[in-house]
Amino acid sequence: MDQAHGGEYRDLVVFLAAAGVVVPLFNRLKISPVLGFLAAGVLLGPDGLGRFAQPDGWLAWLTIGDQAQIRQLSELGVAFLLFMIGLELSWERLKAMRRLVFGLGMLQVAVCAVAIAIVFMALGQPLAGAAVLGMGLALSSTAVVMPVLAAQGRVNSETGRATFAVLLAQDVAVAPILITVTVLTTLAQSGSVIEPAELGRALFTLAPAAGGLFLMVLLGRLVLRPMFRSVARAQHRGEGRELFVAASLLVVVVAGLGAQAVGLSMSLGALVAGVLLAETEFRREVEVAIDPFKGLLLGVFFIGVGIGLDLDAVAADPATVLGLAGGLILLKALIIYLLARAWGLAGRSAIETALVLGPAGEFAFVILSTGLVEGLATPELTRKAMLAATLSMFAVPLLAVLARLLTRRVTPTVDAEIKALAPDAAALSEEAVLIVGFGRVGRLVGELLAEHGQRFIALDADPASVRAGRAEGFEVYYGDAARPEMLDACGLASARALIVTMDSPTKVDEVVRAARALRPELILIARARDDRHAARLYALGVTDAVPETTEASLQLAENTLVDLGVPMGLVLASIHERRDGFRKVFQAAAPDGRGARPTRAFRTARSASGPRPTPTKST
Numbered sequence: 001m002d003q004a005h006g007g008e009y010r011d012l013v014v015f016l017a018a019a020g021v022v023v024p025l026f027n028r029l030k031i032s033p034v035l036g037f038l039a040a041g042v043l044l045g046p047d048g049l050g051r052f053a054q055p056d057g058w059l060a061w062l063t064i065g066d067q068a069q070i071r072q073l074s075e076l077g078v079a080f081l082l083f084m085i086g087l088e089l090s091w092e093r094l095k096a097m098r099r100l101v102f103g104l105g106m107l108q109v110a111v112c113a114v115a116i117a118i119v120f121m122a123l124g125q126p127l128a129g130a131a132v133l134g135m136g137l138a139l140s141s142t143a144v145v146m147p148v149l150a151a152q153g154r155v156n157s158e159t160g161r162a163t164f165a166v167l168l169a170q171d172v173a174v175a176p177i178l179i180t181v182t183v184l185t186t187l188a189q190s191g192s193v194i195e196p197a198e199l200g201r202a203l204f205t206l207a208p209a210a211g212g213l214f215l216m217v218l219l220g221r222l223v224l225r226p227m228f229r230s231v232a233r234a235q236h237r238g239e240g241r242e243l244f245v246a247a248s249l250l251v252v253v254v255a256g257l258g259a260q261a262v263g264l265s266m267s268l269g270a271l272v273a274g275v276l277l278a279e280t281e282f283r284r285e286v287e288v289a290i291d292p293f294k295g296l297l298l299g300v301f302f303i304g305v306g307i308g309l310d311l312d313a314v315a316a317d318p319a320t321v322l323g324l325a326g327g328l329i330l331l332k333a334l335i336i337y338l339l340a341r342a343w344g345l346a347g348r349s350a351i352e353t354a355l356v357l358g359p360a361g362e363f364a365f366v367i368l369s370t371g372l373v374e375g376l377a378t379p380e381l382t383r384k385a386m387l388a389a390t391l392s393m394f395a396v397p398l399l400a401v402l403a404r405l406l407t408r409r410v411t412p413t414v415d416a417e418i419k420a421l422a423p424d425a426a427a428l429s430e431e432a433v434l435i436v437g438f439g440r441v442g443r444l445v446g447e448l449l450a451e452h453g454q455r456f457i458a459l460d461a462d463p464a465s466v467r468a469g470r471a472e473g474f475e476v477y478y479g480d481a482a483r484p485e486m487l488d489a490c491g492l493a494s495a496r497a498l499i500v501t502m503d504s505p506t507k508v509d510e511v512v513r514a515a516r517a518l519r520p521e522l523i524l525i526a527r528a529r530d531d532r533h534a535a536r537l538y539a540l541g542v543t544d545a546v547p548e549t550t551e552a553s554l555q556l557a558e559n560t561l562v563d564l565g566v567p568m569g570l571v572l573a574s575i576h577e578r579r580d581g582f583r584k585v586f587q588a589a590a591p592d593g594r595g596a597r598p599t600r601a602f603r604t605a606r607s608a609s610g611p612r613p614t615p616t617k618s619t
Helices: 009-028 033-044 058-062 067-086 092-098 098-122 127-137 141-153 158-189 194-206 208-238 242-263 266-279 283-307 311-316 317-341 347-357 363-373 379-394 398-414 415-418 423-429 438-449 463-471 484-489 504-520 532-539 547-565 568-587
Strands: 433-436 456-460 476-478 497-500 523-528 546-548
Touching: 009 033, 009 283, 033 098, 033 283, 033 398, 067 141, 067 242, 067 266, 067 317, 092 347, 098 127, 098 158, 098 317, 127 158, 127 363, 141 208, 141 283, 141 347, 141 398, 158 266, 158 347, 158 363, 158 463, 194 347, 208 242, 208 266, 208 463, 242 266, 242 283, 242 532, 266 283, 266 438, 283 379, 283 476, 311 317, 311 379, 317 347, 317 379, 347 398, 347 547, 363 379, 379 398, 438 456, 456 463, 484 504, 497 504, 504 532, 504 547, 523 532, 532 546, 532 547, 546 547
Parallel strands: 433 456, 433 497, 456 476, 497 523, 523 546
Antiparallel strands: none
């Protein structure tokens, strides 16, 4: 490689070209981007264009040569994916999922490993080799399955929850499986007699993993929140958004490397870090900061999988490789379907979960490679099993589509199962009101919403306001609501209404523009500085603008008239009439197609002789 002429950046250029050309093409054809990256890996690897490239030829610039570097970046991609998944969890949610994780998930690993091992023993493999193959192929691919489900909008469905629970159990099982391989090595080397001292040493290697995991959780609870508060304060003073991105990247990388150092997977460490941050007010801001890196690094992972597909080896014995891949998917899918039904999943969810988890996963290569190094597995069959695992991972997006088609066809015959999903649909209908700005005004609005049973989520760019709100038990997050991706992360797509209460007219305008561009039909109520600002907000498309000066004047006039003895009914009528008059003037600036709101009905329940109203809380 010509270092002097930029050759060291060749693989990076080729990858970015694939991300910028091949994947958008697949998106345009409505094909999963995962398949796009996988296909790009095959095309750009040694069995694709690399087959025809000369070392100094121009075609060499269209191929990826450093596979080791790709593999290292691939690990980071999987870690970022698990970190993002962890941000959507919490200790309470994990506790609620424990039945699926430690029940369905762990049982799936055990039953599938035993079943696959029995098949390989029937094919003539020794017990130790069959066990290694069974444990390796029993696992599925988090990095492939979760993005495919996310693209279908299925992550928060019953299928998504069950699938993630099983994948989480598999990640937890990786370390014990590697320990088991060590024990099997001891068994094979000692002639089926295990010395207690050797077995004890093998099992003792689990202690650093358990201690390291405990230390990560402890340090995370002590360090993460103060660190991000410091970064947020600096960002609030205008010292750069890149600080938040840097802090988020640091957490992912350090958590992953720390987990690797104690014998756990990098992805599991990143997941723990994500879960710890999910409990903080910085969850949404971190999610927005990390998302672009996650997508690119996952692309590296998928390209690495494609590069690893040895087409010559597949062509040399296609019947065995394709048979192993198909048999693996069918056997695992059948077992997972039966277990999922036994665990109470609806039929359609069990089918979808079984099909996407049927293929092998990225940890299969780690476990099978370890088995090869330890001399437990037959090299020829193990390499064919790795090829079959790679091909099965290629099939995940297609299996996900097949699962949706199958469940749609059986939908008319499973009315009872559809009714079982009704609670999820009801929960989705109870969406929150989103409040931007949680100072004095936003807090009062939130308190009144809560008083009337209306759930709300608040967002504020001031760390002190966020901390104070969370201390009182409110669901408040840190972040800049003028960024469309932040509004998306806070659920704007399903929000019932958006209330903007910030005291900066410029920021209010930015939030209104961003929100209205994302959801033209959303109920959008904004705080205005004065009459002219209110007119400008109506021109931007708000449903209602509330100018501070006008409302303060009306409140002063109301209290004065009541104190002077004017009947309450007359006062309320005149105040409402004047307010509606102001509103009509402001709404004259609204764009075409947004008609003026109807005049609100006067509240006449209290008679003129009734008691004087309690003054409203000052903001």
